[in-house]
Amino acid sequence: MTSKKTIMLPSEELPVIHEVDVTVVGGGPTGIAAAIAAARNGAKVLLVEQRGFLGGMGTVSLVPAFCPFTDHIKPVIRGIGLELLERMKASCRPEFRQDYAEQLDWVPIDAEVLKRVYDDAVLESGARVLFHTFIGQVIMKPDRSGIEGLVVLNKSGRSIIQTRYIVDATGDADIAALGGAPFQKGGDAGELQPGTMCYLLTNVDRGRFRQYMQESGDNDQIPKAVMLAQHNGDLPPGRKEVSGFAWVSDYLVGVNFGHVFGIDGTRAEDLTKAAIEGRKLVEIQVKFLRKYVPGFENAHVVSTGEQIGIRETRRIVGDYMLVQEDFTSMRSFEDDIARNAYFIDIHMATSKEQMQIRHLPDGESHGVPYRSLLPQGLDNVWVAGRAASADRVVQGSLRVMPNCFAMGQAAGTAAALCTSTGGTSREVDIRQLQRLLTQQGAWLGEIASSLGV
Incomplete structure (x- = not known):
């Protein structure tokens, strides 16, 4: 095997351009909800996005509609995600509003309207946004328990964001992977779901x-x-x-x-x-x-689409990994931070295979535990959205935009709680987190009755 040619770069001194409580990396539904939630709960937040607009697959890749927010009977995804869906509908032409006024499942996306809705919602929350920026390197804490800085690259050059907490909303667990967190990718043979150019x-x-x-x-x-x-x-x-x-x-x-x-x-x-x-x-x-x-x-x-739509890449190995049995048994967890009712939707890796689709009964859902957002080996990073800790089967259900909103809201709220206490991601008071999420519109199923809200 021939080794790749390498060149040693000289050391350099970089300016610190931002010092924040929470950095959210990735401006798709996960990152949007995380930034809004963290800012609304009092944290100083910066949202970093590589493109010139927010929205992820729905705007970058022109995925044409939102997947269902309901379990066919009631909305399961509420909170920030449902709020943003309704804001988009309200901002569209009168005919659109009339067609989809009561609809919560498979609502078409007007990408240009949605970009503006996302801009407004994030800025109204108090979060700041930095577009056209890539994260190229992470700066680890001295004990390597977490990440304390991000090396960014944009038209202004290379610089550093110092941060206490990070929500990795890249969809690919880019930041967690740079920080050394373990992950899985694809099936047993490394196969990945195909992409689609919408x-x-x-x-x-x-x-x-x-x-x-x-x-x-x-x-x-x-x-x-x-x-x-x-x-x-x-x-x-x-x-x-x-x-x-x-x-x-x-x-x-x-x-x-x-x-x-x-x-x-x-x-x-x-x-x-x-x-x-x-x-x-x-x-x-x-x-x-x-x-x-x-x-x-x-x-x-x-x-x-500016980029082909991607369904599957890395999945972190978290403190808990959701598995197929959790989905089929509609399991709930003590540390639930969201519910999921979307069907398992695994697209074939080759043109000769068949899609795998499995539905839950109407009105049913399973829990998404907080531990599935926590990458092993990092104590100040949450990985929410498509790259959360799940086996490949459950990832085929969990990956869609409404679920990303819900997980992002939970991650951002947890990061804000850590900002106020100075604790690690694993020291969050779960009951306090669940209570805040419920008070701020999220739906956690039966667990809500035990929260006193």
């Missing part, structure tokens, strides 16, 4: 599409069209379902369709390959839609 189409006819679906009287009409196109060579083999047509208006629709396989979202080379392949696949898909699906005859691509 996109936005205009010049489509929702009325004509609805008429086509009603006249056919067959909910499988689109999968049948996909299979026919695959048989005719107009689509590549693989996914049969169009995961989502999310109608922002009668002439504008977001599309989640197809897979790009063999992509590791922690590698820039793979993300580059996926971007190029994804855009080529969109061209093929749009030709299919124009030819096979009424209402899409004149469809025009407005935008593709």
